[in-house]
Amino acid sequence: MPGPDLLSSQGLRLDGRRPNELRRIRCKLGVFTQPDGSAYLEQGNTKVLAAVYGPHQAAKSKMSTEGVVVNCQYSMATFSTGERKNRPRGDRKSQEMSLHLRQALSSAIKTELYPRSQIDIYIEVLQADGAAFCASVNAATLALIDAGVPLRAYACACTSSVAWRGSQPEPLLDVGHVEEAAGGVCLTVAALPSTGSIALLEMSHRLHMDYFEVVISRAMQGCRDIEVILDKAVREHLAEGWTKQDIVTI
Amino acid sequence: MWTTKTFLTKTKRGNILKIVREHYLRDDLLCGSAACNVCPHKDDECILDVQPESICALFDYNHYLLIDTNVVLHQIDILEDDALKNVIILQTVLEEVKHQNTAIFQRLLEIIGNKRRKFYSFVNEHHKDTYIERKPGEKPNDRNDRAIRKAAAWYLEHLSIKGLTGHFPKIVLLTDDENNRKLAQDDGIVCCSVKDYIENVNGYPGLLDKLSKNVMPENCSKDALYPAHLTPSQIHAGIRNGKLHQGTFYASRDNFLEGTATVNGFEKQILLQGHIGINRAIDGDIVAIEIFPEEEWRKPSDIVLEDKAEDPGDLLEEESILLNTAKSAASADISPTGKVVGIIRRKWRQYCGILMQSKFPGATRHLFAPAEKRIPRVRIETRQSDLLAAQRILVALDSWPRNSRYPLGHFVRALGPIGDKDAENEVILLEHDVPHARFSEAVLACLRPDDWTITEEEIKKRVDLRSICVCSVDPPGCTDIDDALHARPIPGTTNGLKKYEVGVHIADVTHFVRPNTALDKEAASRSTTVYLVGKRIDMVPDLLSSNLCSLRGGEERLAFSCVWEIDENANVLNTKFHKSVIKSRAAMTYEQAQIAIDDSSRQDEVAASLRTLNALAKTLKQKRLDNGALLLASPEIRFEVDSETHEPMEVQAKRILDTNSMVEEFMLLANVSVAEHIAGEFPQSALLRRHPAPPPANFNTFLKAAAQQGFELDVSTNKAFSKSLNEAVLPSRPFFNTLLRIMATRCMQQAVYFSSGTLAQEDYYHYGLACPIYTHFTSPIRRYADVVVHRLLASCVGADATHASILDTKYAVSLCENLNYRHRQAQYAGRASVALNTHILFKDRVEVEPAVVLAVKRNALQVLIPKYGLEGPLYLPSDKFIYNEEEHVQICNGVVLRTFDEIVVRLSLDSTNLQHRKLVFQLVKPVIPGFSYEEMEVEAVDQPEIEIVDITRTKKRQKKDDVQIVERPQVVIDISKKKQETKSKKKKGKK
Numbered sequence A: 001m002p003g004p005d006l007l008s009s010q011g012l013r014l015d016g017r018r019p020n021e022l023r024r025i026r027c028k029l030g031v032f033t034q035p036d037g038s039a040y041l042e043q044g045n046t047k048v049l050a051a052v053y054g055p056h057q058a059a060k061s062k063m064s065t066e067g068v069v070v071n072c073q074y075s076m077a078t079f080s081t082g083e084r085k086n087r088p089r090g091d092r093k094s095q096e097m098s099l100h101l102r103q104a105l106s107s108a109i110k111t112e113l114y115p116r117s118q119i120d121i122y123i124e125v126l127q128a129d130g131a132a133f134c135a136s137v138n139a140a141t142l143a144l145i146d147a148g149v150p151l152r153a154y155a156c157a158c159t160s161s162v163a164w165r166g167s168q169p170e171p172l173l174d175v176g177h178v179e180e181a182a183g184g185v186c187l188t189v190a191a192l193p194s195t196g197s198i199a200l201l202e203m204s205h206r207l208h209m210d211y212f213e214v215v216i217s218r219a220m221q222g223c224r225d226i227e228v229i230l231d232k233a234v235r236e237h238l239a240e241g242w243t244k245q246d247i248v249t250i
Numbered sequence B: 001m002w003t004t005k006t007f008l009t010k011t012k013r014g015n016i017l018k019i020v021r022e023h024y025l026r027d028d029l030l031c032g033s034a035a036c037n038v039c040p041h042k043d044d045e046c047i048l049d050v051q052p053e054s055i056c057a058l059f060d061y062n063h064y065l066l067i068d069t070n071v072v073l074h075q076i077d078i079l080e081d082d083a084l085k086n087v088i089i090l091q092t093v094l095e096e097v098k099h100q101n102t103a104i105f106q107r108l109l110e111i112i113g114n115k116r117r118k119f120y121s122f123v124n125e126h127h128k129d130t131y132i133e134r135k136p137g138e139k140p141n142d143r144n145d146r147a148i149r150k151a152a153a154w155y156l157e158h159l160s161i162k163g164l165t166g167h168f169p170k171i172v173l174l175t176d177d178e179n180n181r182k183l184a185q186d187d188g189i190v191c192c193s194v195k196d197y198i199e200n201v202n203g204y205p206g207l208l209d210k211l212s213k214n215v216m217p218e219n220c221s222k223d224a225l226y227p228a229h230l231t232p233s234q235i236h237a238g239i240r241n242g243k244l245h246q247g248t249f250y251a252s253r254d255n256f257l258e259g260t261a262t263v264n265g266f267e268k269q270i271l272l273q274g275h276i277g278i279n280r281a282i283d284g285d286i287v288a289i290e291i292f293p294e295e296e297w298r299k300p301s302d303i304v305l306e307d308k309a310e311d312p313g314d315l316l317e318e319e320s321i322l323l324n325t326a327k328s329a330a331s332a333d334i335s336p337t338g339k340v341v342g343i344i345r346r347k348w349r350q351y352c353g354i355l356m357q358s359k360f361p362g363a364t365r366h367l368f369a370p371a372e373k374r375i376p377r378v379r380i381e382t383r384q385s386d387l388l389a390a391q392r393i394l395v396a397l398d399s400w401p402r403n404s405r406y407p408l409g410h411f412v413r414a415l416g417p418i419g420d421k422d423a424e425n426e427v428i429l430l431e432h433d434v435p436h437a438r439f440s441e442a443v444l445a446c447l448r449p450d451d452w453t454i455t456e457e458e459i460k461k462r463v464d465l466r467s468i469c470v471c472s473v474d475p476p477g478c479t480d481i482d483d484a485l486h487a488r489p490i491p492g493t494t495n496g497l498k499k500y501e502v503g504v505h506i507a508d509v510t511h512f513v514r515p516n517t518a519l520d521k522e523a524a525s526r527s528t529t530v531y532l533v534g535k536r537i538d539m540v541p542d543l544l545s546s547n548l549c550s551l552r553g554g555e556e557r558l559a560f561s562c563v564w565e566i567d568e569n570a571n572v573l574n575t576k577f578h579k580s581v582i583k584s585r586a587a588m589t590y591e592q593a594q595i596a597i598d599d600s601s602r603q604d605e606v607a608a609s610l611r612t613l614n615a616l617a618k619t620l621k622q623k624r625l626d627n628g629a630l631l632l633a634s635p636e637i638r639f640e641v642d643s644e645t646h647e648p649m650e651v652q653a654k655r656i657l658d659t660n661s662m663v664e665e666f667m668l669l670a671n672v673s674v675a676e677h678i679a680g681e682f683p684q685s686a687l688l689r690r691h692p693a694p695p696p697a698n699f700n701t702f703l704k705a706a707a708q709q710g711f712e713l714d715v716s717t718n719k720a721f722s723k724s725l726n727e728a729v730l731p732s733r734p735f736f737n738t739l740l741r742i743m744a745t746r747c748m749q750q751a752v753y754f755s756s757g758t759l760a761q762e763d764y765y766h767y768g769l770a771c772p773i774y775t776h777f778t779s780p781i782r783r784y785a786d787v788v789v790h791r792l793l794a795s796c797v798g799a800d801a802t803h804a805s806i807l808d809t810k811y812a813v814s815l816c817e818n819l820n821y822r823h824r825q826a827q828y829a830g831r832a833s834v835a836l837n838t839h840i841l842f843k844d845r846v847e848v849e850p851a852v853v854l855a856v857k858r859n860a861l862q863v864l865i866p867k868y869g870l871e872g873p874l875y876l877p878s879d880k881f882i883y884n885e886e887e888h889v890q891i892c893n894g895v896v897l898r899t900f901d902e903i904v905v906r907l908s909l910d911s912t913n914l915q916h917r918k919l920v921f922q923l924v925k926p927v928i929p930g931f932s933y934e935e936m937e938v939e940a941v942d943q944p945e946i947e948i949v950d951i952t953r954t955k956k957r958q959k960k961d962d963v964q965i966v967e968r969p970q971v972v973i974d975i976s977k978k979k980q981e982t983k984s985k986k987k988k989g990k991k
């Protein structure tokens, strides 16, 4: 298989990770006081802020008797990528991302508890270095927890790609921007790892069926790893108690 | 599980972009030494010995070698020698090498991959204790040197942790960078230059010969013969402001002081002349060129010039002969002219050749003459010159300093005695980059056992055609039979015409060669079977090529079939593709098949089937010609080879029969049918073959020469061209039309493989065959393209599992590149082998033969001897002959020699230069007193009768399915056990 070598002969990736390793994830809950819930999350150099408002009464037009309406707004900061780009809010890509976020998060939220209500989730990507969508899902999950919205399970998202070790496929977990740009397939999975269910799947290129299984199982493993990290962050946040709650630290 | 490592960023400034990359440092990387008891090595992870024995007299203690990047780049041949073991290659070094020279990088990986060599690659850049950050203002090079020293120091300390006995391996840093050595010494690291180290190695004689020579820095002008090259930054700036151009340098075959370069933005190639103009560029190098103002542009000198036989020392000879050629030529012949001012990238490889021993006994400096004429001679040092003088040897280039007339190189290995068949074949294979190592264990492990038989389940999955009368027709001695045919009438009529079922059955190679196995990769890398005289270098192991895949007579074989319903006017009514099982009734030669057809007493099924096929083929062919398909010519000759010695004994004209054409027509039809089908199903990634129409400029000289003979040829379309070729007949000269076709062949482009997604549909056109789409399906045993096409077709018709690379467009593109490259090289190799055997044949004989003039040059005629398909220069001294540039004729004493003239030449072999034994052509007729060869001097030559192959009728057949459109005259060699196959080709070296 052609393409740049994403995997060195010693089995390390370009940035020094092994194929099954996530990038470093750092996160913090309750970074703002204004919203009902907020979180900041770094996945490698991808940095994302999430803020949650609600549940509150839904606007008449959107109201549903079935359950809470999840409203997501995804946007990228002008300075978030290497090339500065003016990004009007609500451009097509952001709209698509917003829809995907909504799909992933709605499946985690116990929507049936709040009929005729609405939850607003705002995501701002401060720096994009691959897998911004995944970081957004993970950050939103933390923000929802911070806001006290009841969840079925943690919603975690992770990407995986595939590199070749000779003729053997070797799936790569949590694809960074460099690896993404090298081409090849990138599979995004949003899942509720503790229930084992998948909330969203997206694939950037065609991938042959034979390799799908290994690639998705690696992404699922990533989601489980992320869940452990998020869970730890939540517990630490709670243990910190309320004293530091008001201090904004990023 | 993972742990988060200290987190650092690397920044890299591009034009505007700032790139921030993550860089993880780890604490789980191993040092690879068996002497270490700190790292948690598993058994197979200790590459380096506990007690690495020293082979160097300078160091009497156990040590590992840690090597610097410059050592890998300049001394890879030393590293490839088994002498050095227990070597640490840092990641810093690997990355620098990869960046600077991919070929050397691959070789280094190979060494590291060989467990016996004990090369350990240490990932210092991600190790928490050996990673260093670049200091502000520090050059990347200095930073890397520092990283290397850091790793050396770390190893020293790391290994001493065991320390109980005080016996632990030390580290010796090998580097040719003086500054780095000095700094290392300050840090307490033992270091040494490669030269000092290797000169003190005991027990490995010959190792020293492989030492690459030290380089004189470009900025040193002492005794300089050549102007200095510009530095990379000067080149970069020059290219950016448009003063310089980047191009690939191609040396001329005929004139060692001339070359050309292809540069983007110039339609014509840039002409580079003289030592200074070429300024040490070597064929293939990427160079920076300064183009002269237009008034200094010149035309390529059409003289043939060879380097002197003697070593003139470090002097540049007179170039006046080259540079004084008239400037006043017609502007059409003028080429942009320039000079090389810098080297952007060297494309050196290893070169085969022979040692030209120095005249002084005991000298260690000798000249090496490469077999490839485009490569200059090389100065090497060896102490084994007496031994090597009679050998073919392999030499690597090291550098070309300004004060040396020749590039400097070093001896790599000996290939065998000069003249030895195996050594000569090895030279041909190496020079043409033909992979020819034995198949590896991993590849052989992919094979079925040789007593493999077809299972019942397999038969159930296929269409059972064992009861059908299928037969194959091939050249005599063919053991890799990849195609078989059948035809039978079917009841009923369409539009009142009789109908037939015709099937082409192709060996089902992909049943055995599964995607992504070692076998598949090897076949893909080889791309084609290469045929030399008396030797076949298989693409797949012999068990497959000559047995399991080969559609032998009387044996059940798996096949991929293409079956048509065809009416008697050869209209295809419908087409089916399916996998099948067949049992060939007979594996025939062309001759046997012809006899079966002609012998009216034979009324058996096979003969009936052949007659039907033959009749249909004729109709198919006529249709093709009516569409504008070209019939081009090449004289076909076969060597008779002694079965014991494999020496050629005689050549003879090859007879071409109806049956050759019969098989060819059906292979073409199958290829076209398959091409249409796969291109429909895989618009992005189908493998196809196209033949672009030649640009009109290619025809200029050809048309001029034809006009001199009174023929105005129309080359506007292939149809018009084909028609006017048919009409250009001189009744008095039966060979004339053939000659025209031979020369037309050289105006053609090369047919190439491509992936359907890369071109617009109208560019799929095959000019030579005059068909809109074409591919290769019918020879999967010996061509990898056909293997890929089989897989594509199989997945279209649901006959086989699909696999991932089928849809990979990038893979398809890189595959095509490799296929085209290998096929070209295979053709060149085949031709070189023919030339070699011709030389052997003419070793002890002299012949007088009729010849024709292919081209008139300034100091020579290019002549062709149709009988042998041999071509070469007949030199004309300028004091006797007057060259008329306008008319392209040479005149002497009223005798005018022009293109297409039929002359008689005397042919002999000049063996004075062992390396380039060459055929010498001397003029016999027309008689020019004082120049032409006097008949009386000829020692009674027994003159074989001269036959000229009439190719107009025989057309070209070469291999029945490839369409040979473009071919130079060649000699086809046939010996038992091999099938000669040659492919479409255009003149080499003109571009």
Ligand SMILES: [Zn+2]
Pocket (backbone or CB within 6 Å): B030, B031, B032, B033, B036, B037, B038, B039, B158
């Ligand atoms: Zn260790």
Ligand SMILES: [Zn+2]
Pocket (backbone or CB within 6 Å): B473, B474, B480, B481, B482, B483
């Ligand atoms: Zn055949």
